[in-house]
Amino acid sequence: MAIVYEPGIDVAEFEAVARAADRETDSVRLELINGRLRAKTAPDGNHDWIVNWLLLLVLSLGRGLMLHQGRGLQVGSYRKGRARPDGVLAPTDTFLGAGEWAPAEQVLMAVEVTSRDSDTNQRDRIEKPAAYAQAGIPVYLLVDRDSKEVVVFAEPDEARYQVVHRYAFGHEVVLPAPVSMTLDTTPLVERLG
Numbered sequence: 001m002a003i004v005y006e007p008g009i010d011v012a013e014f015e016a017v018a019r020a021a022d023r024e025t026d027s028v029r030l031e032l033i034n035g036r037l038r039a040k041t042a043p044d045g046n047h048d049w050i051v052n053w054l055l056l057l058v059l060s061l062g063r064g065l066m067l068h069q070g071r072g073l074q075v076g077s078y079r080k081g082r083a084r085p086d087g088v089l090a091p092t093d094t095f096l097g098a099g100e101w102a103p104a105e106q107v108l109m110a111v112e113v114t115s116r117d118s119d120t121n122q123r124d125r126i127e128k129p130a131a132y133a134q135a136g137i138p139v140y141l142l143v144d145r146d147s148k149e150v151v152v153f154a155e156p157d158e159a160r161y162q163v164v165h166r167y168a169f170g171h172e173v174v175l176p177a178p179v180s181m182t183l184d185t186t187p188l189v190e191r192l193g
Contacts, residue, residue: 009035011080015101032082033075033127043086043115046192050113050143051086053187058089061181066092067111072101075135083131087111089139089179104132108178109139114146129153133161139179145192150185152176 009017014032029042043051055067067087075081082101089109095102110132114120124142132140133156140153140161148169153161154176167173169192173183 011082014082019100029070029084032080033123033131034081043113046145047086047113047115049191050145050188051111054087054111054141054183057181057183064092065089065108066094068095071095073104073107073110073135074101075104075131075137077134081131081134083110083128085110085128085132086113104135104137107135107137109141109175110137111141111143113143116145120146129161130159132156134158138177139175141175143188148188150183150188 009032011032014030017030051067051069055069058065058067067089069087070084071088072082072084073088075083087110088107089111090107094106110128112124112128114124125144129140129142133153136156138154138156142151142153144151150167150169150173152165152167152173152175153163154165155162163176165174167185169185169188171185173185175181175183
């Protein structure tokens, strides 16, 4: 279940609310996108499997990169947004010493896997691509379980990604520079149907 509050919360208020929510529950993650406080429920097992599958692929490259999970990022216009991507591809030591909401400057790719809640369309397909592009994250990878496709967003400008490629599950997905890798998505079909 997604909860959406109307605009009006500032970053400091949001961070205080998010800290309190993190202490109280493991089943809700809070984000601030376009001035709106968003809450989404904890991911299911298939969601977790996809993120871990991507983590293992990244580690197998041996390029000093890590798919950091649960990392809070400063995103959106003038960094006034706060997002927790399902995964953040960055050099292994990028977030050492960082606070809960780190700058996105060294992030190569943000990863989201669609959830089974009513807000996933607005959040993952509309707001997150805009926020990640505004933050200058070079690649946004969306694993869309509803449409059974992987969507690669690339070449961000100040408002959106200029290039979008869609790949059906089971096909090879080309991730452009600076990620520069190819994903064989056959396991998504084999494991998830």
